[in-house]
Structure formats: C-alpha cells, structure tokens
Amino acid sequence: MNNGTSLLCLALAGLFLAACGKAGETKEVVAAGGTPNSDGGRVSPEPLPTFSDAQWVVLRSLSPATLPPVPADVSNSFAEDEVAARLGQTLFFDNGFSGKLLDADNDGGPNTLGSRGDSGKVSCAGCHVAASGFSDTRSTFQQISLGTGWTRRRTPSLLDVGQAKIVMWGGRYSTLWSQPFGPLENPLEMNSSRLFVAERVASLYGQAYEKIFGAGSLGDLATSSRFPTLTSDTTGCKLTTDIARPRAMAPDAIYECHGVPGDHAEYDGLATADQTLVNRIAVNFGKALAAYERKLTCGQSRFDAWVNGSTESLSASEQRGAMLFIEKGECASCHSGPYFSDQKFHNVGFNVEPTKEGIFNGNDVGASVDLAQAIADPIGIVGPYSDGDDGRLPKSVDRSFEGAFRTPTLRCVSARPSFMHSGTVSGLESVVGFFSTGGNSSGNNGTNEIKALELIPSEIVDLTAFLKALDGSGPAPDLLGPPS
C-alpha cells in the first residue's frame, strides 16, 4: 500500500484495520500498520523483533537455504531403489495384508474400515491417511486410531520420517524397514502375520519382488503348495487378552506377536530355514515400504522463505513467535535442526489423560520399554537381515529413558488432528500452553526436562502462529495413492 493509505489506515485503525489491505494482504497490514492501543484510537506500531547475529545462526540452523535430503540408510540396500519404492507404494495402499477386524467399534460406519469380522480392510494408509499428511483424520475422536482394534498411541504423521533413524514414539524399531512387523502382527492394528504377508507377496507381487530382490529369492514359496492357506481368515494373532472395555493399557496384548512367533502356530511349525525365508520376505516387504516412505516430505514453508530473504513472508506475530521459539521458549534445544527434531528421547513431563474413546494409557513409560525392545529385537539394525549398522542404537537403556518420547518434527505440525503421543491434546495453542506451564513434574518417572516458561497470552498466540508457519506443500501428488 502507498503512504497515503498507510496514514489513513493509522487514523482509522481499530475500526477499519482489516479493510486497509486488499484481500490476502492482511499480514502486511498488521506488520506495517500496527494495532490499536487499549486507550482507544491511537496506534503503536506492532513490535517486530530484532534478531542478533547469534540468533540468525540458530534460525539458519532450522532453515538452511535448501533442506537437507533424506540421509543414507546403511541398513537398507534398497533405500534409494526406485523400483523398490514403487512396489512399496503399492504395498502401502493394499488392504489385503490385514486379518479380521476384532473390535466391536468396527461397525462399518464412515469412521471405520469395515465391520467386525471382516478381513482384508486395513492398509498402512488406513491410519496414515495420505491426504492428511499421513496422519489419521479418519478415526472417530481424532486421537488414537481404529484399525482391527484401537491403537494405544496416536498415529504419527509420516512426513519427513526418513530423517529419523530409530522410529516410533518410544523408539520401538531401530529401522524403518523392520517397523512394519509392528502394525502387521499387532492384533490392534492389522492383525496379520509374517507368514501370511510372505505368502501374499509371493502370490500377488512375485514378479516385481524377484526383479528387485533377485531371481529365486522367493524360494519355493513362489511355486509350492506348502502353504495352501492364502486367506486372511485363517491368519492373524490370537488374542490372549480381552480387548473389550475397560481398556487399561495391556502391553501383553500389544506385544505378544512382536519378534516372538508365539501365537503363529503355522509359522512356529516351520523348519528354521523356512522361517528365515519367511522373515526375509517380510523384511524385504519392509525395505520396499521404507524406500517409499523416505520420499514423503513436508517441504519448504513460509518460515524458510522468510529466513532466506523474503522478509514479507512472516507476519510480526510469527516473527515474534520465532524469537520465542529460539529464546524464551528454549524449544529449539530439542526441536533443533532443519527438521525441528534432535531425534532424541526426552521426558517433557506429559501426564496422559484417558482418550475420548475410553482408553487410559497412563502407565505408558515410552522409551524405557520400547527402546529396550528395539535393542533385543532379532530383526533390526543389528542382526542378519540388516545391510549395515551405523551404531544408532544405545547399548542399553537406563531409568533416564522412563517417560521419554522421541522429539517429533514440527514441520507441517498444524495439520495433525491432535497432539502428543496419546493424541489427548487438541489444538496447537494447548500444546504451547502445556510447555508454558512447564509440564507436570509428577509425570512419568517424577522427572521433567521442561521448566515453566510462564508465557503471557499474547506470547502463546505468537508462538502458535509461528508453528503454523511451518506448513509446507507436502509430498508430490503422485505419492498420495497407489502408483498409476
């Protein structure tokens, strides 16, 4: 706007402020024109923070001129393989790997994937909804997810997941490719089994599979009738724990199928060589999925444009939020680097409340259990199915991991339907408010790395506005469904 208009705006501020810009220019108007004083009429310019050289160094660490690409993964020789990524993309959207829907809340309604007893309804994309930044906006209540049962934690977004080496909220899996064993064999998620997965890959994707992983790599699974049970009705983990209400956290129900084939009688009965073959096929299924997931990114945001020279890209409020993020809030001490995560585990003193669905996961101690399981996992970064080990796993976990969860990336954070590992915080303002009060010192393990920030209400508004400026355009449209 020209100077004449600015003066007029100043004079009329308070009455007509929003009307001074053309549509879409409100941001500049607020930044340049100021806000009304409380004593009426007169206007003070809206304060813009001035960043010191040292602060610019921090800002540039969060937003380098170009965002770094996905780091190499020595544990997956197929991580950069385009053909594997294409197969992975197909598998990600294929419902057919799942077993029966178990929970009675599966009533066939729009928030469910089918009716109780149905098989073949849950794909990875059933919870990681592609159009919603690969988080779950489908399940009722927008907190935890309804697959074959209700998950115990919120479905995280998969945008920029390739930046993480150890994955899951608590670090349960040491590689992206071993992670699928979790949902596949979990009776609360896909309720399937690795044997069923291997059989289905062999019978439906055999050609593509052998093209990537080598001729003959399906062994006699490709041809034999040894496993004539290719129907998802006959597979799936048997539940030893009742998952009907009330649903207190029952780790046994969650982990009974992980790594231990205790409930997979058919797999159990196989000779060791056959078990190895089945594991190898399920692992390669995961390596193809990982090659695809590594392509999912949030992308450049308005914050990046601003740091890299486009001074108009952030409003005054968002700039003040950036200052709070790196200074008073100390947020960047954990949410550091271009992806706003140190990829480490921290206890922020978050006390879980029951979900709206009625699941209380209050004794979820996070990394102390999950990381220990990752360390003990025969299928992971250390072990016969890994293509290399970069030393990403700690040797052991101690009490300091109790109540700790992995720092989530904050790029594209505003699109998430709810927040924290439990999904029990709705709205970004509430998350900022949580950090402002300094968490709950009686939280998990009685410890808490967060100190009270005592942000005033306008600071909560600014910091929230800043977080919303981290949205990007998301992955290319051709990654949002099965390959054409």
Ligand code: HEC
């Ligand atoms: C029923 C819902 C559901 C289904 C189906 C599902 N997931 Fe997830 N996913 C989750 C939940 C919940 C978590 C977090 C669990 C935890 O941390 O304990 C998660 C975590 C992940 C993570 C870790 C992300 C991170 O930031 O650490 C990846 C990767 C992932 N899922 C990929 C997949 C793939 C691949 C499939 C299909 C084989 C799949 N998921 C199927 C709900 C689901």
Ligand code: HEC
């Ligand atoms: C000590 C490390 C640490 C600090 C400091 C920190 N965070 Fe976090 N942040 C985390 C961890 C860990 C989680 C996940 C906790 C959980 O789910 O229980 C998290 C979660 C979040 C989430 C929710 C993301 C999601 O997907 O659910 C937001 C938003 C967030 N932090 C913003 C901030 C802001 C803003 C600040 C500064 C006021 C801040 N954080 C300070 C470690 C930290």
